[in-house]
Every structure is written in structure tokens, then in C-alpha cells.
Amino acid sequence: MKVYVGPASRLQGKVRVPPSKNYTSRYIWVSALTEGESIIYDPATNDDAGALLNCCRRLGAKVQASEGRLKICGFGRNPHPPGVLDPGNGGLILRLLLPIGLLLPEVQYVTSYPESLGKRPQGHLLTALRALGAEVEDDNGHLPITIRGGRPITRRTVAVSGRISSQFATALLMIAPLLGGLDLRITEGLVSRPPLATTLQVMAEAGVTPLADWEKLRFTVPAASYQAGVYHVPGDYPAASAIMAAAALVPSSVTLYPLSPADQQGEKQVIPYLRQLGVEVKTEGQEVTIRGGSPLRAVDFNGEEAIDAVLSMAAVACCAAGTTTFSRVANLRWKESDRIGDLARGLRQLGVAITETADGFVITGNPHGYEGGIELDGCQDHRLIMTYAVLALRTQKGLVISGAEHVSKSFPGFFAALEALGATVEVE
Structure with a gap:
């Protein structure tokens, strides 16, 4: 057009x-990672939100959308094997979804935007997922990506680079409660700190409060379960x-x-x-x-x-x-x-x-x-x-x-x- x-x-x-794109995506994802029913008021209705909701449905979440409201009954620790997930053109959406592969036998990630999302680097996050036990096939750190997991997570510490994006850390922090907790260290500095602060805020609203050492860029997530909640998107x-x-x-x-x-x-x-x-x-x-x-x-x-x-x-x-x-x-x-x-x-x-x-x-x-x-x-x-x-x-x-x-x-x-x-x- x-x-x-x-x-x-x-x-x-x-x-x-x-409504905020970044808050909406995080509220949708934390609701999907919860076993109960959550409500999101004033969610964004943009392409990223739509792509994430479609992927959450494929993973087993039940979503009811009405004017100005989303009701999500999450899959918690038991996502359904989705086969293929397409995050659209959403960098944050893809990065939130990649760690769910740790909980599943196999997930394939593709995009209908090869000239945009297909060119964005994911290697730093994939390295962290491999360290946590995932088998990963990728195109030199780019889509298409296949992740094979489904094995018990025995490692409780992991590092990820923050040089390119804070979204890699966001993705690991948000999945951490379902893995039994993690100690995350961010290396190579951290760009865009406010979005990571938003992540910690959303997690705390859902009942999981990470310990944050911003000076050392070290974050500890306890073994816990997200609680269903009611969220309002600014x-x-x-x-x-x-x-x-x-x-x-x-x-x-x-x-x-x-x-x-x-x-x-x-x-x-x-x-x-x-x-x-x-x-x-x-x-x-x-x-x-x-x-x-x-x-x-x-x-x-x-x-x-x-x-x-x-x-x-x-x-x-x-x-x-x-x-x-x-x-x-x-x-x-x-x-x-x-x-x-x-x-x-x-x-x-x-x-x-x-x-x-x-x-x-x-x-x-x-x-x-x-x-x-x-x-x-x-x-x-x-x-x-x-x-x-x-x-x-x-x-x-x-x-x-x-x-x-x-x-x-x-x-x-x-x-x-x-x-x-x-x-x-x-x-x-």
C-alpha cells in the first residue's frame, strides 16, 4: 500500500x-504461562499482538477477545506441541516464543517476513538455549529455527549478551519460573534498559518477583508459579x-x-x-x-x-x-x-x-x-x-x-x- x-x-x-505494544505482548505471554484465567483490559490490537495470540492458541491457551478486553486461560507448564510457530514480523514475539522450545519435543519457527524478521539476529538467545540443554538448528543465528527440548533442566545459571537487544534477557526471565528458576547474567552491557524493567514489573504483577542487581546485570528468578491476574495496558x-x-x-x-x-x-x-x-x-x-x-x-x-x-x-x-x-x-x-x-x-x-x-x-x-x-x-x-x-x-x-x-x-x-x-x- x-x-x-x-x-x-x-x-x-x-x-x-x-495501548502499549510492549506491555500488551508481555501481559499476553505471562497470561499464557499461567495455568489460571487472566484478563487484560485495553490490549493493543496491532499485528504483533495478533501474531502472539495466534501462537498462544497453537500452544494450548484459550483466548476470548471482546471489545477492550482479552480473557486468556493459559497452558502453564504444559504447552501443547504446536508443530510450527510464525511470530509474524515481531522480534519480541519470536524471542518470547523461542524458550518455550525447552519444554517441548520439537518446535519449528518460521516467518512470513524473511526480508525483515528473517534478517534479525537471534544467535545470542540460541546460545543460551543450547546451554540450557536445547538442541537447536538455525541458519547462522537466523530463521528458520528448530528447537528440540522436553528434557529436565538441570542447569540453574545462564548468561546472555545484552549488546544487541534486551529482549533476549526478557525471554529467558519470563520462562524461568517454568524451568524451576534461573540465575541470569547479562554480558557485554545492556541496551534499552527500560523494556527490561517493564518485564520485571509484569512478572511481579503475575506473582513472581526476580531479584535484580542492575549494577552487575544479574537477575535471579525463584522457582515459582505465575498467578492469574487482571492487567490494564497503559x-x-x-x-x-x-x-x-x-x-x-x-x-x-x-x-x-x-x-x-x-x-x-x-x-x-x-x-x-x-x-x-x-x-x-x-x-x-x-x-x-x-x-x-x-x-x-x-x-x-x-x-x-x-x-x-x-x-x-x-x-x-x-x-x-x-x-x-x-x-x-x-x-x-x-x-x-x-x-x-x-x-x-x-x-x-x-x-x-x-x-x-x-x-x-x-x-x-x-x-x-x-x-x-x-x-x-x-x-x-x-x-x-x-x-x-x-x-x-x-x-x-x-x-x-x-x-x-x-x-x-x-x-x-x-x-x-x-x-x-x-x-x-x-x-x-
Whole structure:
């Protein structure tokens, strides 16, 4: 699907941001790992959630979905042999599912997105699973993957690298209670700490509280059982960051909700960052109001703690006076696309001055905006697609974005929200 987004002179209105993708996935998975019946209120209805629910059903969970609610009766320690599991294009979804292979005679993992998820590395997690006794067949750390388990887990300590993703640690921590407990050590540092904090929060809500030594990156999960629970999914700060970026770039008065100020999501850091750039941001309860259109001044962004908002803030940097360095975001290269290389290629087509660095990129902005009138490839990446759509607002001729349907991975209503605020959006 191709979508044209035109230049905008003003945005105004109120946007309900989608439920958190990261919280929804964790609540679904912990509910499936519980033997009782759990209820999730306000779950995300994006592609990742749908793929995980389908896999949970194949593993034996009973799922009832109604408006604004999921009821899940989990399989606990006794998953059904699913044969084949397809996590769609979800990196977190695949990584959550891989350790369930420890409990089953054989599971095959495939993807219908070989050019996206198929290229994302899984080797660090597979090494840990082998250490725990799994037999693993893989394509040099990539899909397709076959895991053979079903044997008693006798090892209680395991290490996994945190250099590429915190999701490897999340996957091992969440399965650990079903294995009789684990002592997990994260090596090579840890990128994106907030998502791992979210994992620990969700586990504690389900009755299992790991001991966490953040300084030594060592986590101990006791032998325990998850308890059925009732969960409420908060609003999604990463998705909200794209709308915030759009509102920052043009004269606007845009309110987003519900966004809890007490949330664990690191992407809420975009609020103080936008203020530094010169954007007027007001927070009241669970509402955030952006009043944009003021001149923007470049401010460097350390994106390590807010990795899923980096591309949205890159769009803002493209129109800020001065040079912005985005640092400590090297792991963006291993997302749905190479979010550094692919972003740089697209922005150069648009006329943006961008340089790739060892751990990020540097953008020299143009406060006057860009000519546009070209088509950019969304690279099957929801964050890249939203970034191009935001930048289109500050072009003279708009932009056509190909593969725009992939925005449904995290924010299915993104283009409708932009249009409701006053942007020109046309499906081609």
C-alpha cells in the first residue's frame, strides 16, 4: 500500500494513543504461562499482538477477545506441541516464543517476513538455549529455527549478551519460573534498559518477583508459579512520540492521551527533550498537549533509554536549526529494518544532511523544510514509515510512502489520526 501525506499548515485536535505494544505482548505471554484465567483490559490490537495470540492458541491457551478486553486461560507448564510457530514480523514475539522450545519435543519457527524478521539476529538467545540443554538448528543465528527440548533442566545459571537487544534477557526471565528458576547474567552491557524493567514489573504483577542487581546485570528468578491476574495496558509512548513529532513541526495544538507520567516506558523522555528543542509541552494527569510551530534548535539525543522514539525525534531534528547527534543507538541496525542505514538512505533522497556514525547518526537540520514530491520506501518498518509521514508535513510537495500498511505493527490508526488532526492523507 502506498500513502501520500501532504504538507500541513496546522494540526489541531485530540488523539487517543494506542495501548502499549510492549506491555500488551508481555501481559499476553505471562497470561499464557499461567495455568489460571487472566484478563487484560485495553490490549493493543496491532499485528504483533495478533501474531502472539495466534501462537498462544497453537500452544494450548484459550483466548476470548471482546471489545477492550482479552480473557486468556493459559497452558502453564504444559504447552501443547504446536508443530510450527510464525511470530509474524515481531522480534519480541519470536524471542518470547523461542524458550518455550525447552519444554517441548520439537518446535519449528518460521516467518512470513524473511526480508525483515528473517534478517534479525537471534544467535545470542540460541546460545543460551543450547546451554540450557536445547538442541537447536538455525541458519547462522537466523530463521528458520528448530528447537528440540522436553528434557529436565538441570542447569540453574545462564548468561546472555545484552549488546544487541534486551529482549533476549526478557525471554529467558519470563520462562524461568517454568524451568524451576534461573540465575541470569547479562554480558557485554545492556541496551534499552527500560523494556527490561517493564518485564520485571509484569512478572511481579503475575506473582513472581526476580531479584535484580542492575549494577552487575544479574537477575535471579525463584522457582515459582505465575498467578492469574487482571492487567490494564497503559498508553503507548513510542507511538505517541510520532504524533508529538508531527505536532512539534507545524503550528499546532494537539492533545494526546492516555499517557501515564508514572509509566516505565523510557520513551516518555521525549517530553523533556521536546521542551529543550523549543516546543511548548504541557502535561496534566494522563494528557500531554503539544503546541508547535515555534523555531526549533538542535539538541543532541542519547537514545539508549528511549530507543523506539529515536526515529520520531530524528524527524524533528531534520527541521531544527543546527546539528543533532543521536548517540548510543547502534542496536537500531537490528530492528525491523536497519534503522540507521535505511533512514539515512531515505533522508538523503529527501535532501537531509545526515551522517552515519559508529553508534548512531548526525543530522544537520533545515528549518525551512524540504521540497518533497518523491516516493520513499518504508522498508516494512512501522517506525520508519511514521517518520517519513511526519517529515512530509514540512515539505512543499508531500511524500509518497510505500509499504505503508506495515504501520499496523504498532499503530494501525496512525494515518487516520494524522488526517483527523488536519493533515492531508491519501491512499494510492
